[in-house]
Amino acid sequence: MNMFGDGLDKAVQRAFTRPIPKTAGAQMRYLVKQFKGTKATAEALGITQRTVERYVKDQIKKPRKDLARRIETEVKNRWQPQIRAKAKKAAATTGGIVIDTRARFGYTAAPGTTDDARLRHLTVALPPTYAARLFEARDQGAPDQQLQQIAAEGLQETYFKDGGRRAAGLLVEYTDLEHIEFDL
Numbered sequence: 001m002n003m004f005g006d007g008l009d010k011a012v013q014r015a016f017t018r019p020i021p022k023t024a025g026a027q028m029r030y031l032v033k034q035f036k037g038t039k040a041t042a043e044a045l046g047i048t049q050r051t052v053e054r055y056v057k058d059q060i061k062k063p064r065k066d067l068a069r070r071i072e073t074e075v076k077n078r079w080q081p082q083i084r085a086k087a088k089k090a091a092a093t094t095g096g097i098v099i100d101t102r103a104r105f106g107y108t109a110a111p112g113t114t115d116d117a118r119l120r121h122l123t124v125a126l127p128p129t130y131a132a133r134l135f136e137a138r139d140q141g142a143p144d145q146q147l148q149q150i151a152a153e154g155l156q157e158t159y160f161k162d163g164g165r166r167a168a169g170l171l172v173e174y175t176d177l178e179h180i181e182f183d184l
Contacts, residue, residue, distance in 0.1 A: 004180060102120070106173040119178075
């Protein structure tokens, strides 16, 4: 399961100014335009070129559930690229990103303090530098584990260390993720 990557994608998609095409035919026509042909579209979706042509001509109107999900995902990944880029740039330069998570947080701290991991629900605004790192890693195809590590560093510095004002030697462990959501 790709919770972090999907969460980042959903956050960017909330910035869209127009909804994606609704019907399978309209979505397929959009994808054919994006992939510059029915053959490339068919390869990307794992179906035959003839099937793509039938959707384009509205000869098939209702795709199977798994195909409908693949079509919608491909459309969302390509929809409004300028709006997507603008939202990422704004988050990475000025706005930052809000992370809402429920997970087990443990940490290594100074002797005499408790370092037992416990379940916490946090909603924290991470600075633009972490937003930039998350989006850059996502765009380069980083696995969820790497994205989780970047988010853990951001939470460690922003929430637990309060931007360097406390807990200087603290190292946060971010495990047993139950929920993650991002907002720009």
